[in-house]
Amino acid sequence: MDLQTFMKDRKKLVEDALFSYMNAVKAPEVLLESMNYSLKAGGKRLRPLLVLATLKSFGKSEELGMPVACAVEMIHTYSLVHDDLPSMDDDDFRRGKPTNHKVFGEAMAILAGDALLTHSFEVMEDLLNYDVKPIKVVTLMKELAKAAGPTGMVGGQVADMEGEGAQLSLQDLEYIHRNKTGKLLGYSIVAGAILGDATEEQISKLEQFADHLGLAFQIRDDILDIEGDAAKIGKPVGSDTLNEKVTYPSLLTMNGAKEKLEYHIKEAKRILEEIPLESDLLGQLCDLIAKRDH
Amino acid sequence: MDLQTFMKDRKKLVEDALFSYMNAVKAPEVLLESMNYSLKAGGKRLRPLLVLATLKSFGKSEELGMPVACAVEMIHTYSLVHDDLPSMDDDDFRRGKPTNHKVFGEAMAILAGDALLTHSFEVMEDLLNYDVKPIKVVTLMKELAKAAGPTGMVGGQVADMEGEGAQLSLQDLEYIHRNKTGKLLGYSIVAGAILGDATEEQISKLEQFADHLGLAFQIRDDILDIEGDAAKIGKPVGSDTLNEKVTYPSLLTMNGAKEKLEYHIKEAKRILEEIPLESDLLGQLCDLIAKRDH
Structure with missing residues (x-):
């Protein structure tokens, strides 16, 4: 199956599931509006699609992955x-639309974020209705908390903030990206594998695969910030340089960054070949990430 | 057993467990400092103690309740x-100490909050190590998300914010308190009952008990804001009036509020008597809440 077709096709299914979960929430109207506003702002739905693509690679029904797919999208x-938020990156626009706090105010944006994060764990429980064993559901909920919390995404965001204006080594930069974006991307793949009844060994290999893929994703992001097309990426180019952010190109030169990207994609593919899978979707994903223009 | 002795005694155990969970977290130092700063600021540890007191009422080992006790305290x-935060209540002091954002800055306070919320779900998984059945752990995690998220605490906070300066009915006020404080208090009791192998009927009665207790708790809070001793409650009295907040006394007069408090305490005790329990801790708790001075 062609990855682009898969992504286009499944994106609609993910969005339907996402808003069906949201429609069931009984809460003050303005809170729901604020939560839905950002959920609808959309994007590639990359994390949910990683869950579904991995499930498909293990020959399982993708439907099984919907609760996890929606939970990771809520957390993202x-x-x-x-x-x-103003006290963080202070961005007025995202994907061409005013950011949440610009529309709903700062307090509501904080609360909508809190609500999305918390609600994702309620959504996870729906796995029981897909006959997923309770012990698996507990593991998946715990791993989600690990990927998103202080040992994962939040930790990465703090390190990123702390690193602003500072001299960072490649190791520091990799810590930031492994945690800020890598852990949740990796979780999406590993959760798909756990639901797909992967063996311990396969899961361990997929973790390595996801690590390379996550770093490649970020390097490509840094490259796009310099060489990208503002209209395609939905934000002005050069913002990293403007904000004096340490990036792969700033640390390694543009050529060095491109070599590093190639290395991680090659490693990801090498590891993937060691796992017997029923589809080439994850392999195609490597190429997509290496070449993406937004 | 005397409730005061129980609370004093178990508070230390809860705090030890709390910081033992925190010590195991690998995250950027400043994030851990910010999380620990607010966890250490302390208070009564009421929610954890509700978990433990309920467990004891069902004759179970209180240790079993530690993961839930620590999780609810992290969420609180x-x-x-x-x-x-400045965009919310904009408070500089809490319990006599500078608030988190006053010490660590706004961005770090937001992230420390996000991290505490997320980490609580990782802590919940530790229930498996106390031989709690996985299906029970899933239920407890889901109910925690429901109590804390848009259908619970966050929803209540939004309603509270929206209600500022507005004319509220008693029904509106009860919605706010049932959600903003009641749901997490209620969860603490119900979680203790679930862990204590309570029957469906007992859990349903305890939910009603907790509802009355939660409202009583809030009415007492409103009364203390007028009649309390600033030194004991750790904040200036009269702040509700100053902020033009609708409270029980403002809606019902002070006498009306006191009658309402008495009604909820009486109802809570009546319901409690219908459940055969091995200790009177929850009954004593009713009296404590009715008469608390801080």
Whole structure:
């Protein structure tokens, strides 16, 4: 199956599931509006699609992955809402639309983020209705908390903030990206594998695969910030340089960054080949990430 | 057993468990400092103690309740950190100490709150190590998300914010308190009952008990804001009137509020008597809440 077709096709299914979960929430209207506003702002739905693509690679029904797919998208969305806040990145626009706090105010944006984060764990419980064993559901909820919390995404965001204007080594930069974006991307893949009844060994290999893929994703992001097309990426280019952010190109030169990207993609593919899978979706994903223009 | 002795005694155990969980977290130092600062700011540890007192009432080992006790305290703490933010209540002091954002800055306070909330779900998984059945752990995690998220605490906080300066009915006020403080208090009791192998009927009665107790707790809070001793409650009295907040006394007069408090305490005790329990701790708790001076 072609990855682009898969992504286009499944994106709609993910969004339907996402808003069906949201429609069931009984809460003050303005809170729901604020949560939905950012969930609808959309994007590639990359994390949910990673869950489904991995499930498909293990020959399982993708439907099984919907609760996890929606939970990771809620968490990703909350992280963007909080990152955009005036005391954080102070961004007025995201994907061409005013950021949450610009529309709903700062207090509501904080609370909508809190609500999305918390609600994702309620959504996870729906796995029981797909006959997933309770012990697996507990593991998946715990791993989600690890990937998103202080040992993962939040820790990465703090390190990123602390690193602003500072001299960072490649190791520091990799810590930031492994945690800020890598852990939740990796979780999406590993959760798909756990639901797909992968063996311990396969899961361990997929963790390594996801690590390389996550770093590649970030390097490409840094490259796009210099060489990208503002209209395609939905934000002005050169913002990293403007904010004096340490990036792969600033540490390694542009050529060095491109070599590093190639290395991680090659490693990801090498590891993937060691796992017998029923589809090439994850392999195609490597190419997509290496070449993406937004 | 005497409730005061129980609370004094178990408070230390809860705090030891709390910081033992925190010591195991690998995250950037400043994030851990910010999380620990607010966790250490302390208070009564009421929610954890509700978990333990309920467990004891069902004749079970209280140790079993530690993961839930610590999780609810982390969530309660995160809610205070976010509530104090400049865009929310803009409070500089809490319990006589500078608020989190006053010490660590706004961005770090937001992230520390996010981290505490997320980490609480990782802590919950530790229930498996106390031989709690996985299906029970899933239920407890889901109910925690429901109590803390948009259908619970966050929803109540939004309603509270929206209600500022507005004319509220008693029904509106009860919605706010049932959600903003009641749901997490109620969860603490119900979680203790679930861990204590309570029957469906007992859990349903305890939910009603907790509802009355939660409202009583809030009415007492409103009364203390007028009649309390600033030194004992750790904040100036009269702040509700100053902020033009609708309270029980403002809606019902002081006498009306006191009658309402008495009614909820009486109802809570009546319901409690219908459940065969091995200790009178929850009954004593009713009296404590009715008469508390801080």
